[in-house]
Amino acid sequence: LRHLLQKRFGGAGVGIVPITSVTAGFRQTVQHTFSENWTNKNLLDPVSANDELGITGFVFKPQINAKADTNRLDSKNLSWVKYKGSRHKGLDKFYNARLFYGLAESNNQVTVNFNNGQSIHLNLEGKKAVNAIDVAREEPFNEIKFTFLNQNKLPVYAVSLESDTGVIVDNLSFRGNSGMPLTKIHEEILKGFNEENNYDLIILQYGMNAVSPDVKDYHWYQKGLDRMVKHIQKSFPDAAILFVGVPDKGYNLDGQYITNPGVPLVVEVEKKVAEDNGIAFWNLFEAMGGFNSMVKWADADTSLANKDYTHFNFRGASKVAGMLYKELDREYNEYLKASEGIKAANLN
Numbered sequence: 001l002r003h004l005l006q007k008r009f010g011g012a013g014v015g016i017v018p019i020t021s022v023t024a025g026f027r028q029t030v031q032h033t034f035s036e037n038w039t040n041k042n043l044l045d046p047v048s049a050n051d052e053l054g055i056t057g058f059v060f061k062p063q064i065n066a067k068a069d070t071n072r073l074d075s076k077n078l079s080w081v082k083y084k085g086s087r088h089k090g091l092d093k094f095y096n097a098r099l100f101y102g103l104a105e106s107n108n109q110v111t112v113n114f115n116n117g118q119s120i121h122l123n124l125e126g127k128k129a130v131n132a133i134d135v136a137r138e139e140p141f142n143e144i145k146f147t148f149l150n151q152n153k154l155p156v157y158a159v160s161l162e163s164d165t166g167v168i169v170d171n172l173s174f175r176g177n178s179g180m181p182l183t184k185i186h187e188e189i190l191k192g193f194n195e196e197n198n199y200d201l202i203i204l205q206y207g208m209n210a211v212s213p214d215v216k217d218y219h220w221y222q223k224g225l226d227r228m229v230k231h232i233q234k235s236f237p238d239a240a241i242l243f244v245g246v247p248d249k250g251y252n253l254d255g256q257y258i259t260n261p262g263v264p265l266v267v268e269v270e271k272k273v274a275e276d277n278g279i280a281f282w283n284l285f286e287a288m289g290g291f292n293s294m295v296k297w298a299d300a301d302t303s304l305a306n307k308d309y310t311h312f313n314f315r316g317a318s319k320v321a322g323m324l325y326k327e328l329d330r331e332y333n334e335y336l337k338a339s340e341g342i343k344a345a346n347l348n
Contacts, residue, residue: 001169001321001324001325002014002015002029002167002169002171003088003089003090003321004321004322004325005167005169005325006090006166006167006169008167008329009166009167010163010165010166010167011090011162011163011165011166011167011168012090012091012093012095012162012163012166013090013091013094013095013096013160013161013162013163013168014029014030014086014091014161014162014171015160015161015162015168015169015170015171016055016056016100016158016159016160016170016171016172017030017032017083017158017159017160017161018056018058018060018158019034019038019040019058019060019081019156019157019158019159020034020038020040020060020081022175023173023175028086028088029086029088029091029171030083030084030085030086030091030161031083031084031085031086032081032082032083032084033081033082033084034079034080034081034082035063035078035079035080035081037062037063037076037077037079038060038061038062038063038079038081039060039061040058040059040060040061041053041058041059042057042058042059042174043057043058043174043177043181043182043184043185044176044177044181047184052102052103052129052155052186052189053184053185053186053189054100054102054130054155054157054158054185054189054193055100055157055158055170055172055185055189055190055193056157056158056172056174057172057174057177057181057182057184057185058157059102059155059156059157060155060156060157061153061154061155061156062078062079062148062150062154062156063077063078063079063148064150064151064152064153065077065078065149065150065151078147078148078149079147079148080145080146080147080148081145081146081159082143082144082145082146083097083143083144083145083159083161084142084143085142085143092142093140093141093142094140094141094142094144094161094162095136095137095140095162095163095164096134096135096136096137096161096162096163096164097112097134097135097136097144097159097160097161098132098133098134098135098159098160098162098196099132099133099135099146099156099159100130100131100132100156100157100158100159100160100193100196101124101126101130101131101133101154101155101156101157102126102129102130102131102154102155102156102157102189103126103127103128103129103131103155104124104125104126104127104131104152104154105152105153105154106125106151106152107150107151107152108123108124108125108148108149108150108151108152108154109121109122109123109124109148109149109150110122110124110146110147110148110149111146111147111149112135112144112145112146112147113144113145113147114137114141114143114144115141115142115143115144120135122135124150124154128192129186129188129189129192130157130189130192130193130195130196132196144159144161146159160197168197170197176209177206177209178206178207178209178210178221178224179204179206179207179224179225179228180221180224180225180227180228182228182231182232183227183228183231187231187234187235190232190235190236191235191236194235194236194239199236199239200239200240201239201240201241201242202232202236202239202240202241202242203241203242203243203244204228204229204232204241204242204243204244205243205244206225206246207221207245207246207266207267207269207270208246208247208249208310210262210266211246211249211260211262211263211266212260212262213251213260213261213262215262215265216265218262218265218266218269221266221269222269222272222273225269225270225273226273226276226277229241229243229273229274229277229279230277233277233279240279240280241277241279241280242279242280242281242282243270243273243274243279243280243281243282244282244284244324245266245267245270245271245281245282245283245284245285246263246266246267246270246284246285247284247285247288247294247312247320248260248263248285248288248289248290248291248292248293248294248297249262249263249294249309249310250294250295250298250308250309250310251309257294257295257309258291258292258295259291259292259293259294263285264285264291267283267285267286271283282324282327284320287323288320288323294309294310295309297312297316302315303315303316304316304319
């Protein structure tokens with residue numbers, strides 16, 4: 001989806017990437033490595049009021065070094081993260097990097113290395129809930145490393161790798177998240193990210209983890225989703241919001257895979273929440289063919305899903321992205337036509 005939008009409207013870069021990730025080795029849009037001495041809290045952990053999670057659902061804490069030496073960046077005690085461009089067009093080099101971090105105490109620094117060459121030292125003295133420090137270069141670069149030399153606690157949220165113009169897409173994926181835990185991210189934090197990034201569109205895609213063949217009543221999930229959507233609306237008051245419904249999901253019934261009975265129930269709940277809160281809804285289950293479509297996608301001569309009959313493979317994911325882009329593009333063109341009609345009426 002990022003590729004299609006940037007191809008149409010311009011822009012480059014992978015957007016926000018977390019500091020560490022259990023799926024870093026699988027990600028193809030950026031090469032992501034990091035030291036092993038980071039600690040973190042996330043959405044699925046028990047969190048206290050002091051655990052101020054970032055927009056990714058994580059807060060990361062680098063190793064504290066009371067006697068940090070800017071000349072010894074090879075120390076095993078220092079926490080670091082490195083990003084390298086991928087081979088994909090638009091993602092092979094970086095134009096601008098932004099580091100997001102929370103309320104910082106004194107004596108915190110980060111050293112930034114470009115392409116294993118030039119380095120700069122930056123003081124991290126932000127006094128807001130979300131602080132962003134830009135690391136721009138006159139020439140594009142394809143590798144950047146952040147090494148933290150903090151003598152006090154420092155909440156670090158993410159790095160964004162992006163261009164100065166065009167469309168930027170942040171893919172904030174999170175395994176095992178039903179959507180409801182998003183309310184654990186403080187409104188102040190989300191508003192802080194919105195202030196820095198000025199989001200135009202929020203796409204919510206959750207629900208697969210709530211689907212169960214044994215559940216008949218999803219009223220509890222509806223209440224949780226409603227609370228979550230209202231939280232997002234308050235945090236991003238000027239952004240449009242689109243809820244993408246769950247896709248089909250296979251269920252093994254007596255040795256034969258069919259649509260999980262919970263899928264259409266969850267779809268209806270998500271649709272109702274979208275309608276009640278005045279946000280857009282895209283019925284992915286219906287768009288991919290409805291009942292038993294996941295089985296057809298997985299068993300096709302050119303398969304579009306894995307044989308767990310739950311997850312798309314890369315071909316299926318690309319197909320879904322194309323379907324969503326087509327819907328967005330169609331609505332955008334309708335908007336342009338309507339705008340031209342209004343202009344013409346005003347001129348007359």
